[in-house]
Amino acid sequence: MSPTVSPANRLLRESLQRAGYLADADLATTVWLAGELQRPLLLEGDAGVGKTALATALAQAQGAVLVRLQCFEGLDLAQAAYEWNYGRQLMAIRLHDGQLGTVKESDLFSREFLLERPLLKAISQDGPCVLLIDEIDRADEAFEAFLLEVLADYQITVPEIGTLRARHIPRVVLTSNATRELSDALRRRCLYHHLDYPTLAREIAIVKTALPDADTRLVEEAVQFVQRLRSEDLTKIPGIAETLDWVNALHRMSHHTLPDDMAVLLTTLGCLLKTREDRFGLGADRARQLIEGRRKVGVAEKAQANAATS
Known part of the structure; x- marks a missing residue:
């Protein structure tokens, strides 16, 4: 017996599909619940399984602004949330000294002199917004601690001004390649979903949707x-993006099937294999063995039939 799916959940899944993202029932349910509960969504999985693409598709499906924070080692408050526009503050000081007298400190540290970085920009939106915090596992644990306030209360505290609260609660999507363990405090604030590489039928459906x-x-x-x-x-x-690049390359080369000539096929593997060891470690003999593995005929038609009935 198939599980009951709410109309709103089904609508979300269909809107993601129109945006070019094929989400299975489990993922669509988790995304829908994250929106209903106004909780961040933590997506974990290997690189290339579609984590970032989901946030992009979600923004497109909901007509929302996409704000992206790309994490890296050493990411700090000034790069992630806000910083003061020191050049403009200095200009204001000179203007007041020359014409209006001494400027007050409270005038210099006001919202008009604040430069919005991704986190502050997201909570300052007046309409729907998807905040993508990409590869959070690359950031330091100290940054995670600051992020907790944003994820828990959708607010940022600026000591000189006070607490800035979200005008419109953003949809928050965090992605992690699991290169390090995330803190329990961060995980507790999120709904969680693990994304794996798609099944054969689903990946075929994804490619057919993207490259009809x-x-x-x-x-x-x-x-x-x-x-x-x-x-x-x-x-x-290789992830899904590499599969799409490879099929697109073969299609543009006017191939209707995989090339029989292994020399031709090997020249296209730069779309799939992105290191020297991988690229030159796969020879013609091994490539042919991979091609001549057990085939599953008609998988695309079966995938389309299943999608139509789900």
Whole structure:
């Protein structure tokens, strides 16, 4: 017996699909609940499984502004939330000294002299907003501690001004490649979903949605090849974006199936394999073995039929 799906949940899933993102029932439910409960959504998984793409599609589906904070080691408050416009403050001081007398400190440290960075920009939006905090695992633990206030109360405290609260609660999506363990405090404030590489049928459906003009047989053969390739001992496993790039490249080269000539196929693998070791570690013989693995004919048609009935 299939689980009961609310009309709003189904509507969200359909709107994501129109935005080019095929979410399964579990993911769509978690995204919907995060919106209903006004809680941040933490997406964890390997690079290339579609975490960032979900936030982009969600913003498009809801007609919301997308604000992105790309995390990195050493990310601080001035880069993530706000900083003072010192140049403008200095100009105001000189203007007042020359014409109006001494400027008050309270006048210098007011909202008009505040430069909005992604976090403050997101909570300052008057309309719908999706805040993407990308690769939070790359930021330091100290930054996580500051982020807790934003995620818990959707507000930022500026000592010189006070607490700035969200005008419109943003949809917050955090992504993590699990390069380090996130704090329990951060996880407690979020709804969680783990994204894995898609199944064969789902990845075929994703590619067909993104590249409808590509030949069905080419899509099936290419996706099967990539799925087998992910089982190899690779430095960097190709994600969905790499699959799309490869199929698009083969389609633009007027291929309707995977090339029989391994020399031709190998010249296109720069779309999939992004390190020297991976690129030159896969030879013609091994590539042919991957192609000649057990085929599943008609997977695309089966995927489309399942999507139509779900």
